[in-house]
Amino acid sequence: MNVERLFIKNFHRQDPRHITIMWWLFFATLLLTLWGLYIILPEVPIQEEVVYTLGFIGVWRYGWKTIHLFRGLYYQYVRYPVLSSLAEMTHKPTEILVVIPCYRTTPEISAPVFKALIDEIGNFGVACRAVACVTDEADIGIIESQFDKLKQRVPVTLFIIDQDGTGKRNTMADALTLLAEDRPVSKDSVLILMDGDTVVPEGMLAKVSGFLMRYHDLGAVTTHNKPIVKGNSLTRQWYRQRMAQRHFYMSSLSLTYRVLVLTGRFSAFRASMALSPDFIESLRYDHVKHWRYGKIRMLTGDDKSTWFYVLKERWKMLYIPDMAVTCLEDAPSGSFLGTSISLMTRWYGNMLRSNIRAIQLGPRKAGLFLWICLLDQRISMWTTLIGPSLALFVAALLGPKVVIAYLFWVIATRSLNVLLISVQSGQFHPIFVPLLWYEQMVGSLVKIYLFFHPNIQRWTRQQISQTDQDRSISHEIKRWLPHLETTAAFSALLIFVMLLYG
Template sequence: MRVASLPAFVERSGRTAALLGWLLYAGLLVGLFALLPPELPRLEAASAILSFGLVGFWRWAWGAMHLTRSAIYSRLVFPKIRARAEAAAPPPALYVLVTSYRMPQALNAAVYGRLFDEIARFGVPTMVVACVTDHADVLTIERSFARRDLPEGSRVEIISQRGKGKRDAMAAALDLMAADHPPAGAQVVLMDGDTLLGEDALRKTCAVLTAEPRVGAVTTDNLPIVKGGGFTREWYRARMMQRDNLMGSMALSRRLLVLTGRFSVFRARLATSNGFVNAVAGDHVDHPRLGRIRMLTGDDKSTWFETLRTGWDMLYVRDVAVHPVEELPAGGFVRASSALMLRWYGNMVRSNGRAVALGPKRCGWFLWIALLDQRLSMWTSLLGPTTAILLALTQDATVLTLYLVWVLLSRGVLCALYGLTTGRFHPLFVFALYYNQVVGAAIKIFAYHHPDRQRWTRQAKTSGGPLTRPSFGARLSGPYLVTSISLFMLATATLSGSLDAAPSARHPWSLGDALFTPVRHPSVHGPGS
């Protein structure tokens, strides 16, 4: 997809990026195979290898389960949902909340133009509440609104964000909608001001919500339109490919892990309720070490948790796509992507504990286990590279080469399987997935121990810290200390397995021979002893 008014933003990279991706992938594989010796090393760290194998089996089995469940939802379950939705009547009224913070006017014109086009195609009276920051935004929205022939009764209300942040503006908009007394069956759309709606997005999503009386909210597929280099664009696409697979798997249990703020649709009686509005306006979590933390970012996690807490089902409308307009913050790819992941994963870890506390009866068993897995995956994702590095240091450097071969082959197969279920594939996905695994896991661990660190990537607004003062003991065991201890324990647990036997003597250039000679145990002779 390409938007005429946004020529620098495109959905996918060109053929040159794909060719370079294939050359990089094939070149690395050939080079790594060339580095392998004729005889592969016999590793003596039996317990480390066994632990690595068991954890690896669990991770791959869990991933295979998600792929299978997603395929079942996409090919067997969702077509029946769509058939019921096609027979459903449209809602009597629609409310759309759009939040924009200092968007370029070309982007505003594209977003609101597409929104008003969809409202005209849908034919349902719609109240659009636009939360903006500049007077130029108001002029752009009013011009776009005046140029469309919208259903009778449709109107636009403008709310200024007033420098108090997105949540304050959203709560004010929801209060305004509640004051309009939405009729029974009305629906509310929450969307970001940098999201372009796909064709028939409103009709198809609202129809699913109407046809499924136990469903409180739905969200859709995201196909980003990205400004940047080839790897940046494919990094975003790889994330959305994984998201599509995970959303489909979770939706099989009629639960989701988030109701994405880019575009989600709620029942009006849920979205305009006091509990929902309060969750948006002043959500917080209580942390045992840091006290009460106000939720600055993560309004989509707040709306998700309130929907989950009040007992509503959730669904993924996989045949509808919206198009977020994406551009990395300044600072280079690693720094910018890390800042984004810190915001995303920070939202995840702040909401995880209270969702787990709801228990499997409210969450459903599969969602509840997935929430527990979020806590564990940040550690298990680092076990592979940690084990490979420590075994290379203590026994044989060839282990690291073998591990990199495994990474390239296994991620290549995984991307091919994702391609079969989602229809998306690119050779650069292999590198994007592994980057997300390792760097993402480290950022999750940091966010887990620093849940008070919140910052918008577009706005300068940051967290003001905990709302209550932590105890002296909590302050003494500061987050940096806790993070350091946790990482030290991970390394120690892995290293203890790699030192349960003498290092291999067949490769005299192994760094382990120099570093760990004093701890050899003559009584241990290897796996066959």
């Protein structure tokens, strides 16, 4: 299937031209308005210490970003082509195994997803065992009809299991157990874990299996994602901007055979590893320990669980930048603010819960560059808020012109940020600049809140949530202490900003 021509009603890749022009006009109007206000408002004195501090943070942040840029470019245009050419000369796997959970996906989504998958398996010409995890009877008919066509081309075994509504990770663990107990797998079998709203492009199986067959110390690979979004223009561009950032960082990290996540949308694993009892158990029963909550069972973030297992077992991982799955993103209904915060709560909660234990592996086991990136994740959520906090504090003393100057700083630095990302990803839109700032500011607030409330977990589609597990400590203490910690942390940040200004 040519995914570039894929059309699904109400799902869109790009804005219509008139919407893009509207965003350009909005951005230009914003700049002119800020410039006019800056000229009109009276001058205010700014202490040199403030400029030096903001400059130091800026140099650090954008120096780090530049390192990622050059690493990513080197990986994409020098290292990866060599790795890919060698992978193309290897043999095919003896078997492809696929696990694909479908939770209440509509037929308009399920049909192209399974058609693309079946076409790809048939074209690859390798025996296949697949487990489809469904919730609706309508999905069963679509899946069975597609796999019946495949049986005429390659040996195929299809299993269909029901999802019980307890979460994606339990269903995936059941599917892996079923495959493991069905019959043993050979060492050169490949397992695909993918979502039921992910469309696979032509040549994907040959590409990912080639890497796993050629490089025997490689445990898993993941690919680029391109979203087709059901939602308004702002939500659509937010998804695109996030995927461009993902491509930017994953390319950089892959230079040292590490990634930040083995994305649940589509990742390929060495089957002998992924069907081991330890892997399945780590997926089903994954948890983190917290001094206040005790053992926190991981409900969401199955892709972080699989990533952590591969990382701690010292398998290498790779990012495939020239192959992209198409993700049919049906964003939660509601305003952009509510939708984005809901999604960030899930994403960043998973990140923070997995981040600390990956750091605890140490730089030798996790890899030095990845380990530094994990530390940076914990630091950046605080440093991001210094700029706006300082601007608001100084504006309260000296007047609103400080805020105007800060907004110019934001536009300049985030434009540079977006430019660095677009150089590598090839994606740009004028709204990326304010969206990046929005995600950094609101994302930092969400991260800090979740840092002190690690038990909060929400699955936006399945409406699964968890806010309290361990009852060994007084419920009231557990309920109020995180709020006190959060308040104390923000108070400390404010005091730091006040001391910074003198």
